[in-house]
Amino acid sequence: MKIAIVLGTRPEIIKMVSIIEEINSRGDELLLIHTGQHYDHEMSDQFFEELELPAPNYNIGVGSGSHGKQTGKMMEKIEEVLIKEHPDIVLVQGDTNAVLAGALVASKLYIPVGHVEAGLRSYDITMPEEINRKAADVCSKYYFVPTEKSAINLSIEGIPRKNIFIAGNTVVDACFRNLKIAKKRFEDNEHEKSSKLSELLQLDNILTLTMHRAENVDNKERLMNIISALTELKDLNIVFPIHPRTKKTMEEFGLYDKLANLDHMHLIKPLGYLDFLLLMSKSLIILTDSGGLQEEAITLNIPALTLRYNTERPETVTMGGNILVGANKDLIIETANKILNDTDFYNKMSLAKNPYGDGSSGKQIVDIIEKSYEKGDCILKS
Ligand code: UD1
Ligand code: UDP
Structure with a gap:
């Protein structure tokens, strides 16, 4: 199957690493679309290099700007890429402008959207991120939520429970795996x-x-x-x-x-x-x-x-x-x-207990996507 990932900022890169690795290790086709929202070496490329990520298939290069300008430019280019590439599913992560743009465009092309880290709510609509995450959740089909609390947030908003998957947070995958590497590298x-x-x-x-x-x-x-x-x-x-x-x-x-x-x-x-x-x-x-x-x-x-x-x-x-x-x-x-x-x-x-899972979120998420695909669920309609 062909899985597209839209990302554009430092946290999205870090939190998508374990999913990208799972996709590659299973031999699925990965289509990586970088919006270019973060473009300084320290905010983007150094993570690709250090975390050994494949180079994006497309870098849209939106750069900095107002929300409307950034999101609009992203939408125009993401649409072109998705029409050309026909992925089976589009994954977005978190609450940045890339999430809003990716989810809006893909859903209007009838491509199923998987929202990683769905269901978070601050209930503070003055935060641009709250608008992004709520709007992305309107457009999504698969909701990969980190905790039971985020699942409840979505249920309250009328999202069917069968589409919500509690999978922990991929940041735990990133933390556990890379802290070991970091300590060894340092020593x-x-x-x-x-x-x-x-x-x-x-x-x-x-x-x-x-x-x-x-x-x-x-x-x-x-x-x-x-x-x-x-x-x-x-x-x-x-x-x-x-x-x-x-x-x-x-x-x-x-x-x-x-x-x-x-x-x-x-x-x-x-x-x-x-x-x-x-x-x-x-x-x-x-x-x-x-x-x-x-x-x-x-x-x-x-x-x-x-x-x-x-x-x-x-x-x-x-x-x-x-x-x-x-x-x-x-x-x-x-x-x-x-x-x-x-x-x-x-x-x-x-000593507070970590509520975000055991570091296997990437694996759980790709398992769910593959199973749905096998059942004929992830299909591009037009
Ligand atoms: C963005 C996300 C925010 C996320 C954060 C992660 C949105 C609405 N905001 O915020 O949710 O928590 O990324 O870090 O999507 N700049 C540079 N070099 C860069 C990138 C940015 O100099 O590589 C400067 C520019 O002056 C730019 C400003 O930082 O105007 C803000 O960048 P922007 O991407 O708009 O938002 P962030 O604050 O990074
Ligand atoms: N981070 C990093 N280097 C830094 C600061 C942060 O690698 O100098 C990582 C941090 O470990 C976390 C992510 O960047 O995984 C958080 O990004 P940011 O705070 O920019 O975004 P947010 O999480 O608020 O969306």
């Missing part, structure tokens, strides 16, 4: 040991920070609140691989140099997945507004503090591994210090 490689990252990994009390959400980094007041908190967390070594969007707005607001000059702040460029997994695994705390990091933190048993007021990953909070601190300066400082100074509190958070 074996003398060059790595003299690198900047290796110096950082020797530090005590590391807090890994990432942020890139529009509601944090494009809003000066919120960004300043977060930065004020960081400024005061001097007992932690804050390692901040900085997303290009965040670097750009911090420079525009005149905040970048102020932060970079602090002794306990370590601003670095975005890391490859292997180095980033090592960094997370050596961290005491993960402070983030990323979706993927909330999942990876609980998978790696690291307490997470999330710089948001809601999350579409509520399981991480109810399990006890994640606390929503918003952009509230006092709450960020108080909670980070509590993790640093209160061992019982730290232990409780780090």
Whole structure:
């Protein structure tokens, strides 16, 4: 069978790896379509190289732009490719503009859509990602949801239960497999040991920070609140691989140099997945507004503090591994210090159970797709 995958950003690449590997190992035909939404080497190519992914069959090269422009360009090109290539199914992952574009176009061509990581809801319609994931779920046929909670979200919206498959999250596949590789590579490689990252990994009390959400980094007041908190967390070594969007707005607001000059702040460029997994695994705390990091933190048993007021990953909070601190300066400082100074509190958070499965999500998903195909379910009607 011919399986098309549409992806375009860092997290989609990482979370599609185990599915791509399953497709290739079974001899199915893979059609990989990269939208080009992320185009810097550090945001895209380095993951293809390091994770040994095949080069995309098509790179649409949409680049940056407004939501309408980006999504529109993606739709036009994805449609051309799908009409030419006739895949049996189109897979999209998560909640980016590629997911919206891919799901809309494929469903209108009567190509079944499989949404990986379906059913997540923040119920915050001001987030572009919430619109993308809801719209993609309207267009999908197969819903690969990570947890029972996401299955319930879809059932409430009227999605038939027979189309919903609880398969865990492919981020666990990526984490488990690559952390082992990352540790071995680090131990074996003398060059790595003299690198900047290796110096950082020797530090005590590391807090890994990432942020890139529009509601944090494009809003000066919120960004300043977060930065004020960081400024005061001097007992932690804050390692901040900085997303290009965040670097750009911090420079525009005149905040970048102020932060970079602090002794306990370590601003670095975005890391490859292997180095980033090592960094997370050596961290005491993960402070983030990323979706993927909330999942990876609980998978790696690291307490997470999330710089948001809601999350579409509520399981991480109810399990006890994640606390929503918003952009509230006092709450960020108080909670980070509590993790640093209160061992019982730290232990409780780090022992939270991972709700996202056992690392076999890619296999489960491709099994389901193949079975449906054998039954004659995935058929291009026109
Ligand atoms: C996108 C996704 C978001 C996801 C994130 C993962 C949408 C709506 N947003 O957000 O859900 O969590 O990716 O990281 O799909 N830029 C570069 N180089 C790049 C890419 C971006 O410099 O390779 C800069 C540009 O200035 C661009 C800005 O970052 O305007 C934002 O990029 P964009 O792709 O629009 O959104 P992200 O914030 O990356
Ligand atoms: N990540 C990485 N290098 C970095 C920062 C993040 O490899 O410097 C990985 C991280 O481990 C996770 C994914 O990128 O798997 C998350 O991407 P991002 O936060 O950009 O997107 P989101 O998950 O919020 O959609």
